[in-house]
Amino acid sequence: MKIAIVGTGYVGLVTGTCFAEIGVDVTCVDTNNDKIESLKKGIIPIYENGLEEMVLRNIKAKRLKFTTSLESCLNDVEVIFSAVGTPPDEDGSADLSYVLEVARTIGRNMNQYKLIVTKSTVPVGTARKVRAVIQEELDKRGLNITFDVASNPEFLKEGNAISDFMSPDRVVVGVESERAEKLMSKLYKPFLLNNFRVIFMDIPSAEMTKYAANSMLATRISFMNDIANLCELVGADVNMVRSGIGSDTRIGRKFLYPGIGYGGSCFPKDVKALIKTAEQNGYTMRVLSAVEEVNELQKGALFDKLVKQFNGNIEGKNIALWGLAFKPETDDMREAPSLVLIDKLLEAGCHVRVYDPASMEECKRRIGDIVYYACDMYDAVLDADVLMLVTEWKEFRLPSWAVIKKTMAQQIVLDGRNIYDKKEMEEFGFIYSCIGK
Numbered sequence: 001m002k003i004a005i006v007g008t009g010y011v012g013l014v015t016g017t018c019f020a021e022i023g024v025d026v027t028c029v030d031t032n033n034d035k036i037e038s039l040k041k042g043i044i045p046i047y048e049n050g051l052e053e054m055v056l057r058n059i060k061a062k063r064l065k066f067t068t069s070l071e072s073c074l075n076d077v078e079v080i081f082s083a084v085g086t087p088p089d090e091d092g093s094a095d096l097s098y099v100l101e102v103a104r105t106i107g108r109n110m111n112q113y114k115l116i117v118t119k120s121t122v123p124v125g126t127a128r129k130v131r132a133v134i135q136e137e138l139d140k141r142g143l144n145i146t147f148d149v150a151s152n153p154e155f156l157k158e159g160n161a162i163s164d165f166m167s168p169d170r171v172v173v174g175v176e177s178e179r180a181e182k183l184m185s186k187l188y189k190p191f192l193l194n195n196f197r198v199i200f201m202d203i204p205s206a207e208m209t210k211y212a213a214n215s216m217l218a219t220r221i222s223f224m225n226d227i228a229n230l231c232e233l234v235g236a237d238v239n240m241v242r243s244g245i246g247s248d249t250r251i252g253r254k255f256l257y258p259g260i261g262y263g264g265s266c267f268p269k270d271v272k273a274l275i276k277t278a279e280q281n282g283y284t285m286r287v288l289s290a291v292e293e294v295n296e297l298q299k300g301a302l303f304d305k306l307v308k309q310f311n312g313n314i315e316g317k318n319i320a321l322w323g324l325a326f327k328p329e330t331d332d333m334r335e336a337p338s339l340v341l342i343d344k345l346l347e348a349g350c351h352v353r354v355y356d357p358a359s360m361e362e363c364k365r366r367i368g369d370i371v372y373y374a375c376d377m378y379d380a381v382l383d384a385d386v387l388m389l390v391t392e393w394k395e396f397r398l399p400s401w402a403v404i405k406k407t408m409a410q411q412i413v414l415d416g417r418n419i420y421d422k423k424e425m426e427e428f429g430f431i432y433s434c435i436g437k
């Protein structure tokens, strides 16, 4: 089977490579020429565990190709997945210009049946717009060609993308025709041979499912951050509370970790977009507005602890930051809480030394040389008054505290991800504070 994937970002590249891995003939398309030239050589533009080997293997097997021209491969393929970006518009709603541009190119160039699948996260009604744009282009060309549109939102997590895609909890597919349903079943069957978990539904429900899923996960995080903040005030330990409530199977253990707020390219943008969709339909998403508000405040949690620790006198303090990415196992810094923290620290006159195993280049690209980029985690804490743990990378979990203690000017650790043990840290001689304890 031959398919095209348009957009070779986190989602498109993983989708294309995973389909190639199960034997599909895949052409990945992107308008970014540099990206495509690198990919042709097997150099991948993102940090994602296991992806590079898989890309190289499938290029070698000639199942994975890259091009900047959708036109050139369009009439060779039956199914086109669109995985281009849907960034937030100025008012928070999803910007559909890339999605509709892809639809227009398809309408202008297709000569026989196509199934056009939207994988990007898009608001309800987008598939209808995609269909209308393609039809408009076909009408201009005076052609009467049958085509289907489908919605197949993606639920992979960065850092775990390949395994999420290869063995998903479920695949959600919105379709309008039997032909489309058959094609999508055929494509996903190899991933789910012994336990077929493709949930077929109407297209608006599939589009809505994606926003509801991300919003539910964001809600759990903000709820736990609220609980954590209250735990601190009343003398409870949120880690205990988390384990106490998480063992109720109705609640479950996942996504209950308090921290310094959720970031990334999706939770912030998708929560905003759903609030906007409701607004456009005369409804108010009260819970989600609170989720957003709690998250914005939570990004300041470590800074507030720092201010409290020094009774407001933080000017000139040396602060070491471990972690920059919005979560471990990725170099992605979109909406990363670290950026908000760095801003606050610099504005207050602190000196900031940072270290992240994967995001140093990305951070330089975003903020330049306004902070010191340490060569490793130990270099970052040199003469530091305070160490702030921002992203819970594995290599930060069991550091050599004896070395760190000697290196730091003052022994203060503020843990934004609750990965250290308070008692142990105090025994080592550190002043230690985390979230919700």
Ligand SMILES: NC(=O)C1=CN([C@@H]2O[C@H](COP(=O)(O)OP(=O)(O)OC[C@H]3O[C@@H](n4cnc5c(N)ncnc54)[C@H](O)[C@@H]3O)[C@@H](O)[C@H]2O)C=CC1
Pocket: 006, 007, 008, 009, 010, 011, 012, 029, 030, 031, 032, 035, 083, 084, 085, 086, 098, 101, 102, 119, 120, 121, 122, 154, 155, 156, 157, 158, 265, 266
């Ligand atoms: N990043 C993630 O973990 C997840 C993202 N999503 C959704 O998937 C969509 C894509 O997200 P990412 O992969 O993170 O975006 P990205 O920004 O990493 O990649 C998008 C790619 O599309 C390309 N592009 C834009 N217009 C194009 C066009 N007309 N033709 C060909 N290529 C074009 C861009 O050059 C870019 O390489 C978004 O809607 C996002 O919300 C869904 C699940 C997970």
Ligand SMILES: O=C(O)[C@H]1O[C@H](OP(=O)(O)OP(=O)(O)OC[C@H]2O[C@@H](n3ccc(=O)[nH]c3=O)[C@H](O)[C@@H]2O)[C@H](O)[C@@H](O)[C@@H]1O
Pocket: 121, 154, 155, 156, 157, 158, 159, 214, 217, 221, 254, 255, 256, 257, 258, 259, 260, 261, 262, 263, 264, 265, 266, 267, 326, 327
């Ligand atoms: O639509 C998307 O793009 C994706 O968004 C999230 O995936 P991702 O953003 O890659 O990362 P997560 O692991 O969900 O983490 C998001 C943020 O929440 C924070 N988080 C997560 C879990 C938790 O318990 N506590 C918490 O603060 C993380 O630190 C991170 O900043 C969803 O988990 C994916 O299912 C979805 O496909």
